[in-house]
Amino acid sequence: MKAFQSYKNPSLAVDLVVFGYHNNILSVLLLNRKEEPFKDTWVLPGAFVQMEETFLHTCCRVLQTKLGMDNVYLEQLYSFDAIERDPRGRAVSVAYFALVNPQKFTVTAGQMANDVKWFPVKKLPVLGFDHKEIFKMARQRLQSKILYAPVSFELLDDLFTMTELHELYECILEVELDRRNFRRKILDAEYIVNTGTKREGLQNRHPDLYRFNRKLSKHHFHLNIATN
Amino acid sequence: MKAFQSYKNPSLAVDLVVFGYHNNILSVLLLNRKEEPFKDTWVLPGAFVQMEETFLHTCCRVLQTKLGMDNVYLEQLYSFDAIERDPRGRAVSVAYFALVNPQKFTVTAGQMANDVKWFPVKKLPVLGFDHKEIFKMARQRLQSKILYAPVSFELLDDLFTMTELHELYECILEVELDRRNFRRKILDAEYIVNTGTKREGLQNRHPDLYRFNRKLSKHHFHLNIATN
DNA sequence: GCAAAAGTGTTACCCATACACCCATGA
DNA sequence: TCATGGGTGTATGGGTAACACTTTTGC
Incomplete structure (x- = not known):
């Protein structure tokens, strides 16, 4: 050789x-x-x-x-x-x-x-x-x-609100997603974890802060997004 | 430069x-x-x-x-x-x-x-x-x-039966797929076209011969396969 | 109290699944 | 006429989409 x-x-x-x-x-x-x-x-x-x-x-x-x-x-x-x-x-x-x-x-x-x-x-x-x-x-x-695949959290802070995550998806996919259905899908997928803390200092109701679920179960996660 | x-x-x-x-x-x-x-x-x-x-x-x-x-x-x-x-x-x-x-x-x-x-x-x-x-x-x-994506036909002859296509999918995906549901999905997706001819010379009923639909509508085709 | 945003729940419908049934052919 | 594989149809249920409603905060 x-x-x-x-x-x-x-x-x-x-x-x-x-x-x-x-x-x-x-x-x-x-x-x-x-x-x-x-x-x-x-x-x-x-x-x-x-x-x-x-x-x-x-x-x-x-x-x-x-x-x-x-x-x-x-x-x-x-x-x-x-x-x-x-x-x-x-x-x-x-x-x-x-x-x-x-x-x-x-x-x-x-x-x-x-x-x-x-x-x-x-x-x-x-x-x-x-x-x-x-x-x-x-x-x-x-x-x-x-x-x-759980990659979106790479673009966000460690702690984020559901609305922030929601807006990120809408921005990247360039579609409108129903706020409430989005929430349920993400939560059902055990994609993220509620930290119990809330974001303060804003107007209106203080939203829950979430963090990504590091030990995400490998079961094939798939966001079945409606492209309206 | x-x-x-x-x-x-x-x-x-x-x-x-x-x-x-x-x-x-x-x-x-x-x-x-x-x-x-x-x-x-x-x-x-x-x-x-x-x-x-x-x-x-x-x-x-x-x-x-x-x-x-x-x-x-x-x-x-x-x-x-x-x-x-x-x-x-x-x-x-x-x-x-x-x-x-x-x-x-x-x-x-x-x-x-x-x-x-x-x-x-x-x-x-x-x-x-x-x-x-x-x-x-x-x-x-x-x-x-x-x-x-419509790539499976690359592996088959130009004309093929529904059963042949069905077996190909089972073989590649390594799962069992219901024969009748598979048929409907493939046909609904306008994935293939019935040529009107039949494969002869076999035992039993002569199956229809299909050919792939070259002018496949681009609308995002997705085979929602159950992995049983 | 009001507006605006966030959290929770409910209904209706679509579609995939899991079937049963009929048809055609060779032996 | 029987066995086998191929074509067609249908009922049920799970899950998604499209909703309404309540809660919390700042002003």
Whole structure:
């Protein structure tokens, strides 16, 4: 057995679709490029995969050094391979999506970028490379994933009200959901736990605070959402 | 803007999980390796991605040259990146799965392999590399995909009976499904079309022959299968 | 007390399930 | 005419959607 020759291989990069949610708005984190190609254009954060690191490691490197984030939910999305997707040469990109609570981090532009900013998914600028396509797929994946897997809490504070969770689902799915039926479904699924405490300081009745049920029974949870 | 330097990049390969179905048995196509590493061991068919080709192109190359197949259903599965997955050095693999009607092709071992064979998914040999892991994920993906997308017909002849389709679903999902309820669901979904012809030459009543509905209405089809 | 939001309960209906029954064919 | 598999129909019940009502808070 011989080791691999120094065959030429496509460049291998990781690109991240980082979702954040705040004030009833779903946003994505974008970088403004400092260099060609796509100078001064917004793109998804990313980096080349080093010889000795896994994709997840590359993701964390990007999150830490470029965005100052750590300990976020990450999931592989898809690998993009169009021949001409990068004008510098053949480059394959493995896309990941991340779910973040933007409250927990303050993003600042690293050396490589002019700027880093949250953009509401409804008001995206033109994106460089094929990043629009990557974003679209990530958005779809999030919409379906939230129906059968407990990922939504990654976007919220540790404690949250039923209304906040409800609004999050409506925002991501882009549909109206009956408040009371939503509540029952979520509770029946043992998705979340009532902490007994209440959120104070607001007008009106103080809502119960919930926390996600870490030891969620594995029995296939599926939110049977009516798309009205 | 400068082109990519000759940085060293991980090797990039495509591996294929080719599913075939016949006689109520779901099988996977495996190669027996002629060389180290994993000499004389069964593995998934695959190839390295050339600089100027897309993943799909690599897939087709493998299917044609190594297996003598063309025009099969292909879908990207996942990218595998464990550092030590290939003893020859760092190699990333983009896995695809394929759905094939084995009746349509006769597989013969190419130059690179000792042998090529269909293995029932219930009787798999030990697999080289991390191919067991890849296979498992493909199997799961097929199980879920068949519930919400019209892919099952890729495994059948153009014309088929309701019973044949029914048995296919039971085989893939590994559950028993009520014959009559299955029929109604499939028909309500306008999933298939009755051709008006019947399969003859059998004992008993001659069953209707169906064909898949190519112009399947896009309205989100979902087979609500009871897992009893 | 009023408005607004949050918590709880109820009804009606749809649809999936679990069946029974009839039909066609070969032996 | 009998056994076997294939086609068609139906009743029941569980669960979802669409509701109304009560409770709590700030002003």
